[in-house]
Amino acid sequence: MLLQQSYMFEIMEKEDFEEVVFSQDKANNLKVIVAIHDTTLGPALGGTRIWNYRSEVEALKDVLRLAKAMTLKAAAAGLNLGGGKAVIIGDPGKVKSEALLQTYGRFIQSLGGRFITAEDVGTTVQDMKIIRTETEYVVGTKLDPSPFTAYGVYRGIKACLEHVYGDKSVEDIHVAVQGLGKVGGELVRLLFESGAKVTVTDIDKDKAKRFLKMGAEYVEPSRIYSVECDVFSPCALGGVINDSTIKRLKCRIIAGGANNQLESEKHGDLLAEMRILYAPDYIINAGGLIAVAHKLQYGKLSKENIF
Numbered sequence: 001m002l003l004q005q006s007y008m009f010e011i012m013e014k015e016d017f018e019e020v021v022f023s024q025d026k027a028n029n030l031k032v033i034v035a036i037h038d039t040t041l042g043p044a045l046g047g048t049r050i051w052n053y054r055s056e057v058e059a060l061k062d063v064l065r066l067a068k069a070m071t072l073k074a075a076a077a078g079l080n081l082g083g084g085k086a087v088i089i090g091d092p093g094k095v096k097s098e099a100l101l102q103t104y105g106r107f108i109q110s111l112g113g114r115f116i117t118a119e120d121v122g123t124t125v126q127d128m129k130i131i132r133t134e135t136e137y138v139v140g141t142k143l144d145p146s147p148f149t150a151y152g153v154y155r156g157i158k159a160c161l162e163h164v165y166g167d168k169s170v171e172d173i174h175v176a177v178q179g180l181g182k183v184g185g186e187l188v189r190l191l192f193e194s195g196a197k198v199t200v201t202d203i204d205k206d207k208a209k210r211f212l213k214m215g216a217e218y219v220e221p222s223r224i225y226s227v228e229c230d231v232f233s234p235c236a237l238g239g240v241i242n243d244s245t246i247k248r249l250k251c252r253i254i255a256g257g258a259n260n261q262l263e264s265e266k267h268g269d270l271l272a273e274m275r276i277l278y279a280p281d282y283i284i285n286a287g288g289l290i291a292v293a294h295k296l297q298y299g300k301l302s303k304e305n306i307f
């Protein structure tokens with residue numbers, strides 16, 4: 001497929017993107033797009049996502065939306081960082097290799113520090129360590145930001161409860177969690193610790209098993225939207241609040257860790273009309289970024305000194 005330059009520049013101008021860089025390395029199966037949205041406040045920091053996109057256009061749309069959200073997230077959290085993101089196209093279980101990550105690391109290095117990366121969906125702390133062998137512009141090699149993200153989401157849920165119900169505590173609520181990865185899994189653990197009722201789902205059913213042992217209920221991925229609950233917590237991918245899902249929601253609050261939960265701005269207005277409180281993703285899921293920024297600045301951190 002040929003992407004016309006006029007198409008790319010139109011998008012970049014409209015959304016104020018500074019730079020979008022494509023790179024490929026056939027020998028190592030690397031196809032990557034890095035989007036640098038805004039570096040006014042500092043270098044663009046954003047995770048590297050490896051995902052089996054259905055098309056290059058889908059990957060491009062994802063990286064652009066994610067990068068812009070990172071600008072908002074860093075600014076809202078008061079950090080001296082800009083917004084960027086990287087996506088590597090491919091099934092992480094198939095394309096990810098040491099050689100791919102090293103080649104990718106060299107590419108990040110070539111950007112000269114305008115983009116600093118970290119883990120995201122499809123990448124791990126171990127992957128960041130491999131990338132680190134080729135570039136200094138990577139964080140999260142010693143620190144997994146996910147527990148901090150999850151803790152921020154947990155605290156955000158509590159703030160939403162206070163806003164909607166006044167004095168209802170976590171032990172009296174029912175939360176439906178979509179996605180049981182690094183963030184969703186830790187969030188479920190925190191919710192259980194506080195005595196909440198939890199319904200979970202994941203496209204990888206094996207991940208759900210350990211939560212069923214804790215007492216969670218499981219529903220098929222397509223049924224999570226219609227679970228009658230206090231809080232729906234999207235912790236998988238973006239765009240989950242859309243024309244087809246919004247009609248099925250039976251919750252009072254949406255508060256989760258996933259980036260770009262609303263497919264478009266109009267879905268935020270619709271939620272307000274439906275009197276469903278929506279915790280903006282780039283605020284509620286900023287815990288991991290705050291932790292990483294703190295580590296960059298001070299060299300050490302603990303949950304206590306960032307929350």
Ligand code: NAD
Nearest residue numbers: 121122145146149179181182183202203236257258259288
């Ligand atoms: P992860 O890859 O560890 O987990 C994602 C999980 O979602 C996987 O278990 C996957 O199987 C599941 N999933 C994917 N599609 C699904 C679907 N349709 N239905 C149900 N489950 C599905 O990723 P993560 O690090 O936990 O991140 C989750 C979300 O939070 C992403 O949107 C990410 O961008 C966002 N986020 C993560 C962090 C962080 O610190 N890790 C920080 C901010 C935002």
